[in-house]
Amino acid sequence: MKLPFAYLVGLIFGLGISLSGMANPAKVINFFDVAGTWDPSLAFVMGGGVIVTFIGYRLVLSRSKPLFERDFGLPKRTDIDARLIGGSLIFGVGWGIAGYCPGGALPALGTGNLTVLLFVVALLAGIVLTRIGETYLSDKEGTANG
Amino acid sequence: MITEFTPIASLIGGALIGLAAVVLMLTLGRVMGATGILAGAIFPSGSGDRGWRIALLLGMLSGPWLFKLISGAFPVIDVPMSPLMITVGGLIVGIGVTLGSGCTSGHGVCGLARISRRSLIAVLSFMFSTAVTVYVIRHVLGIG
Numbered sequence: 519m520k521l522p523f524a525y526l527v528g529l530i531f532g533l534g535i536s537l538s539g540m541a542n543p544a545k546v547i548n549f550f551d552v553a554g555t556w557d558p559s560l561a562f563v564m565g566g567g568v569i570v571t572f573i574g575y576r577l578v579l580s581r582s583k584p585l586f587e588r589d590f591g592l593p594k595r596t597d598i599d600a601r602l603i604g605g606s607l608i609f610g611v612g613w614g615i616a617g618y619c620p621g622g623a624l625p626a627l628g629t630g631n632l633t634v635l636l637f638v639v640a641l642l643a644g645i646v647l648t649r650i651g652e653t654y655l656s657d658k659e660g661t662a663n664g
Numbered sequence: 665m666i667t668e669f670t671p672i673a674s675l676i677g678g679a680l681i682g683l684a685a686v687v688l689m690l691t692l693g694r695v696m697g698a699t700g701i702l703a704g705a706i707f708p709s710g711s712g713d714r715g716w717r718i719a720l721l722l723g724m725l726s727g728p729w730l731f732k733l734i735s736g737a738f739p740v741i742d743v744p745m746s747p748l749m750i751t752v753g754g755l756i757v758g759i760g761v762t763l764g765s766g767c768t769s770g771h772g773v774c775g776l777a778r779i780s781r782r783s784l785i786a787v788l789s790f791m792f793s794t795a796v797t798v799y800v801i802r803h804v805l806g807i808g
Contacts, residue, residue, distance in 0.1 A: 532727015616753025644758015
């Protein structure tokens, strides 16, 4: 039952993105353009998402485990490091340039839009290059320490 | 480019995003972060970790089709950016979300709903740098 539910989750998410306007870079950028053609819609997307998730998580996480897994895979880290802040700052620069975040672009790709495809290919390249770079750096560090 | 203020559609759309996050936590016990799901589909943490991610991504791609079935048309996509900006922006987003361990859905929706301090810091950081970037591109460089 895992795969049908995973598909259903993606479908609900993709429908939500489509309805919310997050698949539209012009609308996303306008949220941040308070000094220009401001469109506050994105605040309602975030608000709706956080409120439903806040309530739903309280109900779900009061269970001992999820329906189809042995335990909840929740992030456990609580420390604030330079990587978290620096990475998030970098993400914002890219979001401001392209107008797409990963959650907005992936459903939008379903429309067959070639500009979105270009974004997703560049996004994948960025993810893969960063992972490879990190592996290389940590190997080097490991050798130096060893 | 002016876009219409759509509080009701955006609120319902946001609520659906939240519903997806809740159903994923209830069924598979995972956080609904687009970055984590995509990155994990390329670099799965073990056998059996890839299938559900692929299924979820396929569901995401079907989202606009369900939207079209209900409303009669695909969602509006206006891209006032050049292909170069899309490519450079996409690369930078990929680097940033990997280093920052998440994006708007993971940190922004799921993280804030869990009152995670890390997610709050991440959201404040990327909201700030996005706003600065948009200001510089539109009002200093005069693009878009």
